[in-house]
Amino acid sequence: MFEIEYKGGNTVVIATKKSKLITDPKQSLIGLKDIEPKGMVSVATEPRFEVPSSEAVLAIEGPGEYEVGDFSIRGIGAQRHLDSDGKGSTMYRIEVGDVRIALLGNIDSKLTDEQLESIGVVDIVILPVGGGGYTLDATAAAQLVRKIDAKTVIPIHYADKALKYEVPQDEFEVFHKELGGEVETVDKLKVKAASSLPLVSTIYKLARS
Numbered sequence: 001m002f003e004i005e006y007k008g009g010n011t012v013v014i015a016t017k018k019s020k021l022i023t024d025p026k027q028s029l030i031g032l033k034d035i036e037p038k039g040m041v042s043v044a045t046e047p048r049f050e051v052p053s054s055e056a057v058l059a060i061e062g063p064g065e066y067e068v069g070d071f072s073i074r075g076i077g078a079q080r081h082l083d084s085d086g087k088g089s090t091m092y093r094i095e096v097g098d099v100r101i102a103l104l105g106n107i108d109s110k111l112t113d114e115q116l117e118s119i120g121v122v123d124i125v126i127l128p129v130g131g132g133g134y135t136l137d138a139t140a141a142a143q144l145v146r147k148i149d150a151k152t153v154i155p156i157h158y159a160d161k162a163l164k165y166e167v168p169q170d171e172f173e174v175f176h177k178e179l180g181g182e183v184e185t186v187d188k189l190k191v192k193a194a195s196s197l198p199l200v201s202t203i204y205k206l207a208r209s
Contacts, residue, residue, distance in 0.1 A: 002096050004189040006206035008163055010105060010156055019069030023103060024049035031164030041068050045090055045105025062090050070096055076118045079108040081135060098194045099123050102148055109140035123194050125150040128157030130169030138170055138178040145179060153203045176203055
């Protein structure tokens, strides 16, 4: 049993009874207060999204294999969106019990077969969808979801009047229209096991907490 909570931007918190993991906690980039990952595993899709803390359980900001608390984590190198040097971002495959999660940051949509193989079969995909030349847009995000073939989708980094994004972001509805499928609006996504997840494509719109 674990919960996925959305904080805005690229920041989510995945929490079991014993462990917590936070992604891209540097929220000052979007006009909010940075979240210090005290007592948490901190995972950054780019080094600039990390908040250094001596009290983090572990700070991860690049490719590799990590086993910490209730999490099994694989970092996979990726090209940052609109970046010409082929580097700069990290995707993650995160396993919590029998549930497999793909976490994609502000990446270029053209993933290689090797990268897709490293992500592997997953149950949940979490990815930015706002576009604007900064993240995946709705079309590219929908194409990636279909390639990865996860039935449960959590879109992040879309338009929010309370946030100060570096560039304007598309509304959540633009992504839903592109991908299709069911939409569930919830405060947090609570997951008991892989078998408890929907069998049909479902987008979860999480309330920003």
